[in-house]
Amino acid sequence: MGDGKKLTCGACCIPLTEEKTHFSYLGHAFSTTVLRCPSCGQVFIPEELARGRMAEVEQTLEDK
Numbered sequence: 001m002g003d004g005k006k007l008t009c010g011a012c013c014i015p016l017t018e019e020k021t022h023f024s025y026l027g028h029a030f031s032t033t034v035l036r037c038p039s040c041g042q043v044f045i046p047e048e049l050a051r052g053r054m055a056e057v058e059q060t061l062e063d064k
């Protein structure tokens with residue numbers, strides 16, 4: 001029940017930090033805030049966010 005659990009990097013066992021990152025997907029570029037490991041640089045994209053954004057881009061392409 002959401003007691004502030006933080007995601008940690010599976011490799012480094014340290015808390016992830018939020019970072020604005022640029023993505024390119026299917027030729028579309030957009031930026032969003034993702035969780036990133038400050039040590040190894042591994043980026044974790046919440047499934048929810050990925051699904052929403054990716055679906056948005058796919059719809060944009062389908063409109064053409």
Ligand SMILES: [Zn+2]
Binds near residue numbers: 011040
């Ligand atoms: Zn790491």
